[in-house]
Amino acid sequence: MADGRRVLVVGATGAVGGLAARLLADRGAAVALAGRDRVRLEERSRGLDGCPALPFEAYDLERCAALAPWAARALGGLDAVVVTVGVAGFGSAEEVTNAAAEHLMTVNALAPMAVVRGALPVLGAAGSVAVVTGAIVDRPMRGTADYAAAKTALAAWLGVVRREQRGRGTSVLDVRLPHLDTGFADRAVVGSAPSLPPGGDAATEVDRLLVTPVMSGAAPT
Ligand SMILES: NC(=O)c1ccc[n+]([C@@H]2O[C@H](COP(=O)([O-])OP(=O)(O)OC[C@H]3O[C@@H](n4cnc5c(N)ncnc54)[C@H](OP(=O)(O)O)[C@@H]3O)[C@@H](O)[C@H]2O)c1
Structure with a gap:
């Protein structure tokens, strides 16, 4: 569509990514x-x-890095990338296996980083990158050390990239979504979720915290 922003949504098969894609298209x-x-x-x-x-x-990091160049070819340019890939994991530090810890770090941190790494060279002027981390970065809970560490690593990385990109005009958003009603915690790769309060309305929060900033080309902070 010639009059709209051209946006790649990575994780579009998930609840948040599916909502984001629909709202962006709307x-x-x-x-x-x-x-x-x-x-x-x-x-x-x-x-x-x-x-x-x-x-x-997500384990194929070269493929992750190649997503934005593919999208730029498919859409005739690229203005924004939205990354919603992630997986939950629960258990105390001594219960979580190294294989599960590697999985959590790869899907929640290394893969989103690879997507952004591949996107920065192809984003147009005043481009945006919006990556979902989560409120857990600010309020880590017991039994989530590996998941929280992965999201916090991603948040720290995005903070440095934001500073690096400031002069170029590329905005880098760290989207700290609150607990939502998508059932995300029930799809954990390891362990099971503690009892959680009801999640917030995903459509409302995805619109407010993700889609609106991307469509307004949020200024670098
Ligand atoms: N929902 C919440 O309460 C909440 C709160 C804060 C932050 N978040 C974050 O929001 C993001 C989306 O959450 P959601 O509720 O939409 O969860 P979701 O419905 O489970 O979606 C997760 C997405 O990640 C993808 N994914 C998982 N493992 C993958 C792998 N190995 N390779 C490639 N893709 C993989 C899934 O792909 P497939 O479906 O194709 O397998 C799906 O697109 C996550 O990063 C999560 O940490 C969620």
């Missing part, structure tokens, strides 16, 4: 989708006028 953005589950990815693409879609796996 506001006139041309979207490209990346996700792991091929069937859901195709469904979501069909629901958005057959927009470009590419499957990927």
Whole structure:
């Protein structure tokens, strides 16, 4: 769409990513989708006028870095990248296996970093990067050391990138979503979630904290 922002949504097969893609398209953005589950990815693409879609796996960091260049080719340029990939994990530090810790760090930190690393050279002037971390960065809970550490590593990395990009006019958003009603904690890769209060309305929060800043081209802070 020539009159809208061109946005890549990575994690578009998830609840937050799916909502973000739909809301961005509703506001006139041309979207490209990346996700792991091929069937859901195709469904979501069909629901958005057959927009470009590419499957990927977070462990393949080179593939993660190649997503934005692909989207720029598919959309004729790229103005913003939204990254919503993530997986929960629970258990005390001595209970979580090294394999599970590696999984949490890869999906929640290394993969989003690789996506952004690949995006920075191809984003147009005044481009934006919006990456979901979470309120856990500010309020880590017991039984989430590895998940909280991964999100906090991602937040620290984004903070440095934001400073590096300031002179270029690229905005780098660290989107600290609160606990939402998407069932995210129930899809944990290890352990099970403690009893949590009801999550907030995902559509409202995704619109307020993610889609609106991206569509307004939030200024670098
Ligand atoms: N929901 C909340 O309460 C909440 C609160 C704060 C922060 N967050 C953050 O918001 C983000 C999205 O949450 P959500 O509620 O939308 O969760 P979700 O529905 O489970 O979505 C997670 C997304 O991550 C993708 N993903 C997971 N493992 C992957 C892997 N190995 N390779 C590639 N993609 C992978 C999933 O892909 P597939 O579906 O294709 O497998 C999906 O697109 C996460 O980063 C989460 O940490 C959520």
